[in-house]
Amino acid sequence: MEKVYVTFDPRSKLCTILFASLLLMFPIPFQAEILFVTLMYILFILNGSLKKGTIFYGIFWLLVLGDHLMFPFIDHSIVAFFDFLFVGNRRMLPTIMAAAFAMNRTKISEWIAALKKCHVPFGLIIPLTVLFRFFPILLQDFRSIRNAMKYRGIAISTVDLFIHPLQTMEYIIVPILMSAENTSLDLSSAALVRGLANPKAHTSVYEIRFNVQDYILIGSLILCGIVGRLM
Incomplete structure (x- = not known):
């Protein structure tokens, strides 16, 4: 039986990558970070990649746990180094998840x-x-x-x-x-x-247009940004 999954427009996936990149560049509250990672986990599930999403989500919480356990002993240089690795990788993980989601089930064409x-x-x-x-x-x-x-x-x-x-x-x-x-x-x-450099209008067998799920995705990203600013 073929799996049923929700497809997203590549442009809405690109918006997800841009939003994740902004989260990486600017400091955000930890609650907003959890909210975005949870949103990415839901997107992986909707896109038919439960296993991949679960792995990313589990890695995120393992990094959070490692930071929580090491932070009380931050005075030691070795512990501070490993805690820096946990926090740094945790901050980069949302961008990696967004990139993996963007490339998931999206053809190059x-x-x-x-x-x-x-x-x-x-x-x-x-x-x-x-x-x-x-x-x-x-x-x-x-x-x-x-x-x-x-x-x-x-x-x-x-x-x-x-x-x-x-x-x-x-x-x-x-x-x-x-x-x-x-x-x-x-x-x-x-x-x-294949004529990619031809300046004239090109045709494509793929129908590129926004659907309801794409508007919901962009609205969810805007909502995450607003909630992150209010926290």
């Missing part, structure tokens, strides 16, 4: 169509298109290299990669760097061949 509808210059759309498609291919190349290494009995475990850094550089970093240039050139050529 939908992002391109949304950026075009926002009248983003083609000089920016083409690099972003190449960037969006570059990292999945890079990850696929890394997996292929790791499978080949394991098949040959080289660095079978992840720990071996750190124990033998020179070997890791020889068998992983060097091949990836060699293929990265060719991959970027191929993706740039493919983007130009």
Whole structure:
């Protein structure tokens, strides 16, 4: 049975990323931070990613617990360092959650169509298109290299990669760097061949428009901002 989930317009997801970035740049009350992270957890559930949302939400509360346990002993330098890591990662987590939510169940073609509808210059759309498609291919190349290494009995475990850094550089970093240039050139050529640089109006098979859930999402973000300012 196919899972039923709520879809959101890429532009409303982009608003979520921008709002999370503002939360990272400006100090906000802890209650407002909890409110936004809870909202992101609900969005993950609605978007059909309960497991991913639960992992992020659990990490957030583990970071909160770590900060709560270490704060009374903040006078010690080592404890202060680890408490700084807990707080810093907790502050960055909402932005990571927003980015993961934005990329979840949203195809690259939908992002391109949304950026075009926002009248983003083609000089920016083409690099972003190449960037969006570059990292999945890079990850696929890394997996292929790791499978080949394991098949040959080289660095079978992840720990071996750190124990033998020179070997890791020889068998992983060097091949990836060699293929990265060719991959970027191929993706740039493919983007130009498909007419992304054509200044005329483009058509898309994806219907990009705001629905009820998108207005509710943007309204919830505005409400979170207002509540954060009042706290």
